[in-house]
């Protein structure tokens with residue numbers, strides 16, 4: 001059936017696949033909801049977006065993104081409140097960030113009526129796919145690809161903006177062990193570290209594979225000049241609680257992703273009167289704090305990961321074990337506070353939630 005709602009054409013599935021999903025066994029990125037959104041950019045303009053059944057796509061082997069990685073993405077989540085209404089958390093922030101990535105990667109900005117209205121229409125249609133269990137949500141993955149059929153190296157002229165969605169439980173279901181990386185580099189000033197470019201994640205696979213073999217879960221990247229100042233973790237921003245103060249690397253050097261969860265955490269802590277320092281923080285400072293017994297908590301933040309406690313941080317031979325996570329005040333409070341806002345259990349004083 002084909003229907004038209006505003007400027008989005010909608011073709012619905014004949015039969016939903018939702019009954020194939022076991023709500024008690026949801027893993028990140030394994031299942032995709034019934035529909036997807038696609039908008040084409042050609043001849044210098046975005047075309048009318050279409051929502052259609054989730055399907056495989058075919059591309060010429062000469063397509064730009066296969067060869068040169070002109071591809072960016074975002075991560076957003078939709079939750080259900082106690083009455084079953086969908087709530088999308090801070091989609092406007094992801095929209096703005098996607099357009100910052102787009103500019104740096106020579107891609108067209110996605111207009112609000114495609115990114116936001118398209119996402120609303122898609123989530124509205126697939127609202128049954130938002131799982132309701134504790135820590136469950138519908139992970140929304142907007143992305144853009146350069147799709148010229150041309151293998152010369154130049155910015156493409158044709159693009160696809162796509163949104164797919166996937167029911168998700170917690171990305172990490174237990175505290176993580178982190179390895180401080182000082183051999184490989186993620187980002188330099190002037191580079192693309194602040195973007196959600198596909199290549200930022202592709203380049204991390206090999207170093208991550210190496211540390212996983214050593215028994216660690218994720219990398220904490222350091223700066224490329226001195227390997228001294230910490231930047232971010234493979235899938236998350238990073239926070240430390242040292243002597244009662246919360247410290248996180250600042251995002252002013254083009255090297256660190258301006259995380260939406262990072263920003264929410266800083267705002268919630270400051271609302272509460274907690275001192276949050278956004279500044280360069282060196283591994284020497286973290287080691288010294290640990291030696292003095294002042295390293296109280298360390299955690300990652302991200303859309304997929306939410307708040308992910310770090311139980312140990314290893315730098316060379318120094319394995320810094322943190323106090324038991326159950327005793328942490330900051331991360332545990334943040335986790336609850338954020339969840340209460342995301343699931344509509346607490347007043348959203350910042351206007352973060354988009355209700356459908």
Ligand code: COI
Nearest residue numbers: 074075235302303304305
């Ligand atoms: C997110 O948190 O949304 C991310 O994009 C991180 C990761 C899953 C790639």
